[in-house]
Amino acid sequence: KQEVTQIPAALSVPEGENLVLNCSFTDSAIYNLQWFRQDPGKGLTSLLLIQSSQREQTSGRLNASLDKSSGRSTLYIAASQPGDSATYLCAVRPDGGTSYGKLTFGQGTILTVHP
Amino acid sequence: DTEVTQTPKHLVMGMTNKKSLKCEQHMGHRAMYWYKQKAKKPPELMFVYSYEKLSINESVPSRFSPECPNSSLLNLHLHALQPEDSALYLCASSKTTGRETQYFGPGTRLLVL
Numbered sequence: 001k002q003e004v005t006q007i008p009a010a011l012s013v014p015e016g017e018n019l020v021l022n023c024s025f026t027d028s029a030i031y032n033l034q035w036f037r038q039d040p041g042k043g044l045t046s047l048l049l050i051q052s053s054q055r056e057q058t059s060g061r062l063n064a065s066l067d068k069s070s071g072r073s074t075l076y077i078a079a080s081q082p083g084d085s086a087t088y089l090c091a092v093r094p095d096g097g098t099s100y101g102k103l104t105f106g107q108g109t110i111l112t113v114h115p
Numbered sequence: 116d117t118e119v120t121q122t123p124k125h126l127v128m129g130m131t132n133k134k135s136l137k138c139e140q141h142m143g144h145r146a147m148y149w150y151k152q153k154a155k156k157p158p159e160l161m162f163v164y165s166y167e168k169l170s171i172n173e174s175v176p177s178r179f180s181p182e183c184p185n186s187s188l189l190n191l192h193l194h195a196l197q198p199e200d201s202a203l204y205l206c207a208s209s210k211t212t213g214r215e216t217q218y219f220g221p222g223t224r225l226l227v228l
Binding site for chain 2 (some may be wrong): 098
């Protein structure tokens with residue numbers, strides 16, 4: 001059974017810092033990995049999707065990397081801003097089988113960026 | 116347009132009530148999902164529809180009944196719920212087989228009294 005772990009569980013940083021969020025998964029047989037952002041009481045916003053054949057994806061100040069063989073992904077946020085404060089979730093999708101539509105989520109990292 | 120809409124935003128119901136949650140997307144997606152999210156927990160998959168057919172049911176109790184009347188619409192019918200069913204219910208969609216990006220709606224906050 002796939003298990004996804006995110007470290008740290010919570011992070012508080014001053015504005016302007018560069019930061020790294022970590023995600024690890026136990027089964028390397030994944031099709032892709034997706035990073036989401038969730039504001040309190042709201043739905044999820046997709047940030048980046050990395051296919052298993054890719055090493056990284058970039059969108060603006062965000063960069064996500066994937067090392068499938070070691071079961072790890074990182075989300076790098078450059079020059080953090082108070083508006084980045086949210087819960088960040090990573091989720092993996094299995095490669096093959098009948099559960100191809102099923103995302104397995106980590107517990108999330110609660111990020112607070114203070115002015 | 117990458118929007119998934121959900122109604123209502125909030126719902127309070129008694130344990131004997133029957134209510135429905137609605138989800139809609141007009142992106143031409145053929146896979147749609149229901150998730151349940153408890154406070155401070157990640158979303159848990161409940162159901163997956165692929166081309167209007169139920170493809171995954173994660174052993175959800177029968178008091179939750181999904182329905183996909185057409186490719187744009189997904190309903191979740193609720194009946195005889197328990198207080199522990201109180202949660203944020205999220206709908207999502209993706210282009211086809213579920214391997215593409217999933218787009219989530221804002222959710223329905225459900226309280227069962």
